[in-house]
Amino acid sequence: MKEVISTTALTKIYGTLRAVDNLNLSIKEGEIFGFLGLNGAGKTTTIRMLLGLVKPSFGASYLRGKKISTNSSTDIWHQVGFVVETPYSYPELTVFENLDLIRRLRGIKDKNRINQISKVLRLEQYAAKKAGQLSRGNIQRLGLAKALLHQPNILLLDEPTTGLDPAGIIEIRRLLISLADKHRVTILISSHKLAEIAKIATNIGIIHHGRLIKTIGRTDLKKQLKKSLLVEGRDRKALKSILTRAGYEIYSPTTKSGPLQIRDKNAVAAPEKIATLLVNAGHPPTLLKVQQEDLETFFLRSIQKAEQEREIADV
């Protein structure tokens, strides 16, 4: 499959801060790449460099093999749609006029395209409303409409569902999946809504302090998501004591209530042994459940590991 979005040793330095550090990405046609990271990790800076808004300090970014910079040839932009952080529009112009402005800038001759995209994003009823009077969610919808107006085959989306209601989030999810599956649109999406990313991304990249610390496909991710056994009983303290004496390491979250977690592979594979142990000790469990970690936990675990490695490297 063709490589559509790529970066080579992409680096951006602001003073002493390495906002993006030696980033190497390769996103193929039709992929939905979930780009995850904490606030300030470098996600938005990366997208800005991919859009030619900001010059890299070192390295390069490419869209369809074309090197991107602040003075890039304009031809590539026919193919690229984007939402960068909050998508602001001209407040004195109506929704229709804002879209018309983008239509003209992008050289789209078909005026009907505005009505089409307004319908898809449920903006028709707001067509005559000034953008300055829109709600947060509709501002986001307008931003998405501007990104999709010209039917791009590359989408760079930075928090595209911020402010949308749950129905809106589902709509956008379905739309993005459809674009990728049916129209081979390549999508790079950064979001803090990890549950959403888990549902749509074919590949995930985690960036931390400007560095890509992990890249993983959906199939491999499922294998890497750890399983744990949740155990709950009437006397939490006694349960903990019994299991610890039996040699099981208890994962202790910060809360002092709720089920205990055992990550031991053997325990997860044979929970009935745990049940037997507790029953024989006179403390039968009220809950015994095998749980797979979600993307959120995997993400936090990856970040934690990266922080530990960073501390070791600093020492």
Next chain:
Amino acid sequence: MSRLITCIYIEGKKLLRSRTPVVTTLALTMIPFMGGFFMFVLKDPALALKLGFISTKAQLLGSADWPSYFNLLTQAIAIGGILVFGFVTSWIFGREYSDRTVVDLLAVPTPRSIIVLAKFIVATLWCFALSLYVLILGYIVGKLVNIPAWSFPVTSQGAYKFLACSLLTISLSTPVGLVASIGRGYLPPLAFTTLALVLAQIMAAIGYGHYFPWSIPALVSGITGGSHPVFDQTSLTIVLLTSTLGLVGTILWWQYADQY
């Protein structure tokens, strides 16, 4: 060419939909009425005193005639225009950063240089329209006040000098666009415009106005009382050079600098 026309349409629409046209029109409307008021007072100081427009302590200089009136209008546009025309350019560029709409203009199939050029063209067209408005309104006010010594040659000479000063002042707005782009908002260019105006007065007062771009329109308008030709080669070169540097600088900034 069609892209440039499209961009001019877009920038024109944004400008006309904003409050800038109303604000700038109102601001410059003061000029002809102020000029007409002074002509009325100078024409008949006794009547003005009787009507309470002036007090007994008023010290008025000048004469009430069309050449003086046109000089007054021209001086006002040469000085007031720096602020008002600068405000227009400041808004056209600065708002894209303050309203964070600049992103929509940067990663599009239309070259950034075309967009910048369109912004300057719209700024120039609107500022020139404002100048024509002041000239026409000034003429009407002058007729209403019944200023003496009207003649066609006086009017055409006055209009020529007025429009020449307007064009000189308008052309000095391009550095404002650059400052707005570098400063990423309204305030830096407004501060620059104010500073330019203040420096223009100082430079003119100390005799170096011929070399300071923003002093030149006022010198051409005759504000120092001396005669300064409209198309003095040195002055024209300085103004055109400043204007060109502002235009080219803004284009280069949009093309090569980190924008966001």
